[in-house]
Amino acid sequence: MSDRIHSLSGYFHEYQKSVADPENFWARIADSFHWKKRWDKVLDWNFDGPDVKWFVNGKLNITENILERHLFIMGDKPAIIWEPNEPGDPNRILTYKELYEEVCRFSNVLVEKGVGKGDKVIIYMPMVPEAAIAMLACARIGAVHSVVFAGFSSSALADRIEDCKAKVVLTSDGNYRGKKKIAVKSVVDEALESTDLVETMIVFQRTGQEVNMKAGRDFWWHEAIEGQSTSHVAEEMDSEDELFILYTSGSTGKPKGVVHTCGGYMVYSKFTFENVFQYTPGDVYWCTADVGWITGHSYIVYGPLLTGATTIMFEGVPTYPNPGRFWEIVDKYKVNQFYTAPTAIRALQVHGTEPIAPYKLDSLKVLGSVGEPINEEAWHWYHTHIGKTKCPIVDTWWQTETGGIMVSPLAGITPTKPAFATLPLPGVQLAIMDPDGKELKGNSVEGNLCIKFPWPGMIRTTYGDHERCKQTYFSAYKGMYFTGDGVKRDHDGYYRILGRVDDVINVSGHRMGTAEVENAINEHPLVVESAVVGYPHKVKGQGIYAYVICDMSNRTEANLTNEIKASVTNIIGPIAKPDKIQIVPGLPKTRSGKIMRRILRKVAEGSMDNLGDTSTLLDPDVVDKIIAGRKE
Numbered sequence: 246m247s248d249r250i251h252s253l254s255g256y257f258h259e260y261q262k263s264v265a266d267p268e269n270f271w272a273r274i275a276d277s278f279h280w281k282k283r284w285d286k287v288l289d290w291n292f293d294g295p296d297v298k299w300f301v302n303g304k305l306n307i308t309e310n311i312l313e314r315h316l317f318i319m320g321d322k323p324a325i326i327w328e329p330n331e332p333g334d335p336n337r338i339l340t341y342k343e344l345y346e347e348v349c350r351f352s353n354v355l356v357e358k359g360v361g362k363g364d365k366v367i368i369y370m371p372m373v374p375e376a377a378i379a380m381l382a383c384a385r386i387g388a389v390h391s392v393v394f395a396g397f398s399s400s401a402l403a404d405r406i407e408d409c410k411a412k413v414v415l416t417s418d419g420n421y422r423g424k425k426k427i428a429v430k431s432v433v434d435e436a437l438e439s440t441d442l443v444e445t446m447i448v449f450q451r452t453g454q455e456v457n458m459k460a461g462r463d464f465w466w467h468e469a470i471e472g473q474s475t476s477h478v479a480e481e482m483d484s485e486d487e488l489f490i491l492y493t494s495g496s497t498g499k500p501k502g503v504v505h506t507c508g509g510y511m512v513y514s515k516f517t518f519e520n521v522f523q524y525t526p527g528d529v530y531w532c533t534a535d536v537g538w539i540t541g542h543s544y545i546v547y548g549p550l551l552t553g554a555t556t557i558m559f560e561g562v563p564t565y566p567n568p569g570r571f572w573e574i575v576d577k578y579k580v581n582q583f584y585t586a587p588t589a590i591r592a593l594q595v596h597g598t599e600p601i602a603p604y605k606l607d608s609l610k611v612l613g614s615v616g617e618p619i620n621e622e623a624w625h626w627y628h629t630h631i632g633k634t635k636c637p638i639v640d641t642w643w644q645t646e647t648g649g650i651m652v653s654p655l656a657g658i659t660p661t662k663p664a665f666a667t668l669p670l671p672g673v674q675l676a677i678m679d680p681d682g683k684e685l686k687g688n689s690v691e692g693n694l695c696i697k698f699p700w701p702g703m704i705r706t707t708y709g710d711h712e713r714c715k716q717t718y719f720s721a722y723k724g725m726y727f728t729g730d731g732v733k734r735d736h737d738g739y740y741r742i743l744g745r746v747d748d749v750i751n752v753s754g755h756r757m758g759t760a761e762v763e764n765a766i767n768e769h770p771l772v773v774e775s776a777v778v779g780y781p782h783k784v785k786g787q788g789i790y791a792y793v794i795c796d797m798s799n800r801t802e803a804n805l806t807n808e809i810k811a812s813v814t815n816i817i818g819p820i821a822k823p824d825k826i827q828i829v830p831g832l833p834k835t836r837s838g839k840i841m842r843r844i845l846r847k848v849a850e851g852s853m854d855n856l857g858d859t860s861t862l863l864d865p866d867v868v869d870k871i872i873a874g875r876k877e
């Protein structure tokens with residue numbers, strides 16, 4: 246059954262209902278799912294704890310709503326289409342029936358290895374169907390998956406294993422990405438040297454490269470599934486049992502494990518998928534994200550599969566073997582909805598329209614954007630050259646913590662405006678707050694974006710540290726969830742996201758905490774102190790600019806900056822590598838020792854004549870020295 250809204254008046258009507266009576270609104274949506282036992286109460290909540298429960302005492306298994314639900318009516322329909330890195334290599338298509346069987350087989354493997362309800366399983370895998378199968382098998386047996394993007398370093402992986410106390414890691418021998426063949430298993434091996442929590446590792450063979458298999462701990466995926474039954478009875482889960490943990494960066498040093506639970510996430514990811522993309526049966530949908538991020542969770546795996554959609558998983562990168570690859574894939578599979586990040590659009594824009602010319606792109610109905618504010622130039626390029634001016638663009642604002650899309654046009658229904666995420670989805674009650682904690686009502690206002698009422702897909706806690714969840718999201722404004730983003734509501738009541746207002750930078754749609762990068766830089770033995778800020782970057786949206794105080798010893802500046810970059814890559818991963826490193830004699834600090842990041846941001850972005858008040862600085866001269874050594 247579909248809960249799709251079909252018109253703008255329908256949207257306003259549903260929105261009204263969702264605010265006037267949220268419980269009935271969501272109960273009606275939730276009723277179209279299969280519950281092993283219906284809930285006693287739709288919602289129990291307070292934002293002080295915070296303590297939020299949706300579909301209280303409801304019992305379900307999310308994979309029954311993906312697999313059993315679609316098995317009999319459309320078992321032969323493609324669920325996942327996998328396109329490999331190398332264009333000439335065979336693709337793979339898994340029907341709903343095949344997906345069901347693979348998930349069951351792997352569920353049986355996990356059970357055989359002693360994995361059960363509540364156990365934590367790390368998934369560190371390339372973009373292959375087995376990554377989705379692994380997620381669903383965990384969900385089916387009640388284990389809690391935590392997918393770690395396979396570009397993270399061994400030490401970042403080890404931190405996550407330790408934090409969630411994982412006893413299993415699912416991985417691959419290696420990974421293909423464009424021209425590169427990347428070792429994956431050896432990264433896990435290195436991570437496991439610093440922790441003894443992991444009892445079992447299952448390795449999917451992708452590249453065939455040589456790996457060390459530790460007897461009794463490491464098993465090949467293809468051997469493990471051999472002879473396993475293709476049926477498995479799904480575990481009964483409570484609505485509020487954990488479904489997954491996904492780590493994300495914040496303004497303090499350590500990434501936090503965002504916890505999502507079974508019932509609410511299921512309802513929210515499907516509802517938002519169907520409505521935002523206006524998915525109709527038979528459509529082919531493609532989201533280019535990696536399953537290591539929330540976009541991959543909600544809009545490659547859960548949302549589309551709960552809807553019975555055909556979802557494409559692409560292993561490669563947009564520019565391999567050439568910058569026409571995305572468009573080749575769109576034509577090959579006649580993609581109807583295409584969802585990507587502004588950074589990918591900008592990276593392709595650089596190559597002009599020539600790579601697009603050979604392709605028709607006439608199957609496209611909807612274009613999506615996610616991860617960072619989309620600049621108007623990229624919006625128009627996307628609209629004109631990819632959408633041929635006939636496809637609505639859904640600029641979807643949301644976060645790892647929100648579980649699903651929160652502010653977005655409904656494709657073809659909500660009139661769009663370049664760079665605006667437009668209007669909140671039904672059930673999403675936004676508030677714009679001024680710095681004093683006052684809500685700014687009415688139109689033409691700008692402030693911090695908060696949410697004043699729970700929605701089913703919201704974060705429940707940060708794993709192992711509930712206080713941190715409270716501090717980070719529920720303390721800045723009383724009784725509200727604070728997003729960390731600045732926002733403007735224009736004269737039409739449309740929302741435009743302005744970017745982070747905290748110490749988080751958005752690099753190519755990936756969230757990086759400045760403190761996390763600083764900690765990694767400070768690990769270098771010659772670094773005394775560092776400060777990291779974001780600056781506008783043509784392709785990445787924001788780049789990473791690091792100011793570093795060092796003991797130069799006998800190093801040249803070039804040597805040292807290369808070493809620092811290598812050390813950040815080692816500690817976090819290549820995505821956190823600073824774009825620019827400036828060695829400085831000091832940092833602009835106030836008398837109380839606080840670094841004035843405002844000044845560092847201005848210098849990094851090149852607006853030096855507009856530094857504001859520097860009179861509270863301990864040593865104002867340091868600013869001139871920093872300006873003199875600025876990296877172009």
Ligand code: WT7
Nearest residue numbers: 540615616617618640641642643644645742756
């Ligand atoms: C942050 C969340 C949610 C999927 C990917 C990122 C920024 C996200 C938009 C958008 C402007 C956006 C925000 C947000 N962001 N989408 N459409 N327009 N900004 O998830 O890593 O949790 O990052 O990404 O700053 O807070 P994430």
